[in-house]
Every structure is written in structure tokens, then in C-alpha cells.
Amino acid sequence: MSRRVLPMRLVWCRARAPVMGVSxxxxxxxAQADPxxxxxxxxxxxxxxxxxxxxxxxxxxxxxxxxxxxHTLYVSNRPINSTGKESRLMAMDxxxxxxxCSETGSLSVVADGGRTRLERxxxxxxxxxxxxxxxxxxxxxxxxxxxxxxxxxxLDCRQVELVPKDAFRWGYVLCAEKxxxxxxxxxxxxxxxxxxxQYAFVELKLGGPSRPAARMLPADAPPAARPVExxxxxxxxxxxxxxxxxxxxxxxxxxxxEVEHWVFSDGLxxxxxxxxxxxxxxxxxxxxxxxxxxxxxxxxxxxxxATVVGDAPWPAVEAIAMGLEARR
Numbered sequence: 104m105s106r107r108v109l110p111m112r113l114v115w116c117r118a119r120a121p122v123m124g125v126s127x128x129x130x131x132x133x134a135q136a137d138p139x140x141x142x143x144x145x146x147x148x149x150x151x152x153x154x155x156x157x158x159x160x161x162x163x164x165x166x167x168x169x170x171x172x173x174h175t176l177y178v179s180n181r182p183i184n185s186t187g188k189e190s191r192l193m194a195m196d197x198x199x200x201x202x203x204c205s206e207t208g209s210l211s212v213v214a215d216g217g218r219t220r221l222e223r224x225x226x227x228x229x230x231x232x233x234x235x236x237x238x239x240x241x242x243x244x245x246x247x248x249x250x251x252x253x254x255x256x257x258l259d260c261r262q263v264e265l266v267p268k269d270a271f272r273w274g275y276v277l278c279a280e281k282x283x284x285x286x287x288x289x290x291x292x293x294x295x296x297x298x299x300x301q302y303a304f305v306e307l308k309l310g311g312p313s314r315p316a317a318r319m320l321p322a323d324a325p326p327a328a329r330p331v332e333x334x335x336x337x338x339x340x341x342x343x344x345x346x347x348x349x350x351x352x353x354x355x356x357x358x359x360x361e362v363e364h365w366v367f368s369d370g371l372x373x374x375x376x377x378x379x380x381x382x383x384x385x386x387x388x389x390x391x392x393x394x395x396x397x398x399x400x401x402x403x404x405x406x407x408x409a410t411v412v413g414d415a416p417w418p419a420v421e422a423i424a425m426g427l428e429a430r431r
Contacts, residue, residue, distance in 0.1 A: 137249045139266070145247035146239030148263060151284035152277065153238035156180070156231045157188050159285055163256065163307030164195065165230060169300045170394050178230065192229050204229065222356060225328065225349060225366065226373070230302050231286040233277075235370035244268055244344040244369055245275075253278050255287040256304040265371075271342040271419040272372045273299065273396075283309070291396070294416070299396040328353035331363055336378065336404055339426045342419045344369040367413075367423055374413030374423055381408040391417070405429035 140148065162179035175195040182188050183205075192202040202211040204227040211222045234241070250262030260278040267274055274296070278288040288303040328351035338347070350365045355377075363378035385403035392398075398420040399412040404427050411424035 139246040139248050142242045145242040145245075148247055148249075148279075148284075149234060149238040149241050149265075152263070152279050152286055153232075153234035153236065155280070155283045155285040156234065157236075158182050158185075159283060159309065161285065161307060161309050163304050165302055165304045167230070167300070167302045169396075175305075180232070188232075190227075190229070190232070202229065220356075223328065223353070225351070225353075225364065230289070231304075233275075233286060233289060233371070235368075238370065241265070241370055244272065245371075250276075252281070253288075256307045258287060258307065260287045267294075269343060270294065270416055271344070271422070272369060273414075273416060275371070278303075285309075291414075293395065299394060328364070331365075335363075335407065335430055336409065336427050337430055338367075338423055339428060340422060341367070341426065342369075342422045345372075345374070345419070345423075372413065372415045372419070374411060374415050374420060376423065376427075377410045377412075378404075378407050381406055400424035402427070 139145070157180075160181050162177070164175060164177050167174050167176060174197060177193045177195055178190065180188055180190045188205070190204045192204070194200045198213065200211060200213045202209055202224070204224075209224040209227045211224055213220050213222065245265040245267055248264040248266065250264060253260055253262060255278055259281040261281060263277045263279050265275040265277070274292045274294075276290045276292060277286045279285065280287050287307065288301075290301045291299045293299055331350040331352060334350070345367045346369075348366050348368050350363065352361045353364050354361055355364075360379075363376075365376040365378070367374045367376070381403055385401065385408045387403075388399070388401040390399040397412065397414050398417045399410065400420055401408065401410045402424060403409070407429075409424065409427055411420055411427075413420055
């Protein structure tokens with residue numbers, strides 16, 4: 104099996120993290136974190152943070168850092184019913200990119216070199232909306248510890264550490280706003296406690312925006328993804344806590360034709376499976392990003408090329424990829 108290193112890229116509509124220097128202060132408080140909360144109390148904390156990110160109106164700017172790369176983004180959120188929301192994510196530096204998300208999906212518009220294109224995205228979540236709708240279930244797979252109080256973007260917050268109970272997920276350190284529980288800062292950490300990605304608000308206004316953002320022009324938008332009708336593969340021995348959350352046929356940028364795109368998740372970590380016809384025998388390829396956050400495995404399953412990739416630990420990606428088998 105050969106090995107290659109994958110280039111790093113910013114993952115939009117599911118951002119994970121910021122700021123050079125902030126991780127030291129954030130992680131320092133973990134040594135003084137309280138013992139793990141009882142499961143029921145942990146579920147309450149997790150659900151409070153998840154609900155705040157959807158049910159509150161807010162707008163502000165945050166910084167995301169991955170390795171030596173740092174970007175500034177603007178985000179706004181407007182609740183539209185008890186669980187739904189409309190949100191906007193816009194890059195403040197680099198290539199002009201804007202993402203509009205709702206409960207039914209998301210579109211991104213990219214302006215690059217004088218050209219503008221629209222892209223459909225499956226995921227409608229992004230920072231600070233990191234936790235799933237039923238976030239309390241994460242207490243089955245993560246221990247939750249409370250740390251010290253801190254201050255982010257002029258607001259008081261409480262450090263909340265999510266410690267994985269196995270090797271199939273990364274750890275997280277959040278700082279939840281003192282009153283609402285809205286995540287103001289987060290760090291994704293590996294099994295040694297080293298930061299992989301970081302994000303933090305630098306300014307934040309709670310209670311806005313009150314009006315919906317202007318609609319993006321739908322011209323040239325790619326067609327919506329179609330559900331997979333006939334499943335050609337199955338997965339045995341799924342990692343604990345993971346389940347398939349979607350399986351669609353869709354087009355991808357710079358790739359001809361449609362591919363099948365499956366997504367597996369524990370609610371916080373997401374792993375994708377891409378299936379396409381194998382035009383020739385497929386060489387198995389194992390890869391990882393330069394900082395080891397994203398892992399990939401490509402192999403042949405019957406007449407198909409299967410590529411499994413996710414910002415997840417290697418054991419989780421390997422378990423799904425090696426557990427694939429062709430349906431008869």
C-alpha cells in the first residue's frame with residue numbers, strides 16, 4: 104500500500120477553529136478542569152451549546168487557524184422556527200467566498216479570477232454551530248469536563264472539554280458563553296492533546312441580525328443531490344457511535360459525471376465515502392494531511408473505486424474503508 108500526503112484546505116460550512124496564541128490560554132485551564140460530569144449533566148451542557156448556536160440571533164467575526172494558515176470570516180445567524188435557521192458565512196480575506204446555509208442545505212458562491220460560480224454543499228453547519236441537533240447523545244462517546252472561566256470577544260465564557268472515550272474521534276475544547284452557552288472559541292485536539300484546528304470570535308453581537316440576508320442568485324447552480332436508490336456496498340463493523348446520515352448522487356467541482364457520496368457521523372465527526380466506477384484496477388492508497396487531522400483510504404470494491412476521507416482519526420477512517428463490501 105502506497106502513502107501520500109494530502110494538501111490542506113479550509114473546509115467551508117463546517118468550520119472548526121482559530122487563533123494563533125489563543126490555544127495556550129485555552130488549553131492551560133484543562134489541567135485544573137473538574138472531574139468528568141455525570142452523563143446526564145454532560146448531556147445538558149452539550150445540548151445547551153447546540154441549542155444556542157441555532158436558536159440565538161448573532162453576527163460577528165472570527166478567526167480560524169490551521170497550522171500556519173489563518174483566515175478571518177464573518178458569520179451571521181437568524182433563527183426561523185424552533186429548530187431551523189438561516190446563516191451566512193463570508194471570507195474576509197483570500198478568495199471571495201460566501202456560504203448561505205439553511206436546514207435544507209447550503210449554497211456557496213465563489214469569486215475567483217473574475218469568475219463567479221455556485222456550489223451546492225451537503226452540510227448546513229458551520230462555526231459556532233458545531234454540535235448536532237441531538238447533542239446530548241454525544242455524552243455516550245465523549246466525557247465532558249468543565250474548566251476555568253475565560254473571556255472571548257469581550258464576553259465571559261466557561262471552558263468545556265470533550266474527551267473521546269475511544270480512538271475513533273478527536274477531542275474538543277470549547278468556551279461556552281456564560282449565560283447562553285454559545286460557543287465562542289474551540290480547539291480540536293489529537294490524542295496527545297495537541298491542537299489541530301482552532302477558532303475564536305474576535306467580535307460578536309448577540310441579538311442580530313433581525314432580517315434575512317439577501318438571496319444569492321440561483322443562476323448556474325448545480326442540480327440538487329439525488330438520493331441513492333440502489334445501494335451497491337455495505338459497511339460491516341461500523342465504529343461505535345457512527346451511523347450513515349446521508350447517501351446521495353451528486354456532481355463535484357472539477358469532476359465529470361456524478362459520484363455517490365455517503366456521509367457517516369457520530370454527530371460531531373464526519374467521514375465521507377465517494378463511490379465511482381473503476382475504469383482500471385485501483386491501487387490502494389493511504390494518505391493523511393500534513394498535520395494528521397484528515398485521513399484518506401482508497402480501495403477497490405467490486406467494480407467500484409471507493410474513497411473514504413474525513414477529518415477523523417485513522418482508526419475511524421480505516422474501520423469504515425476496510426469494512427466496505429460489495430452487495431450481492
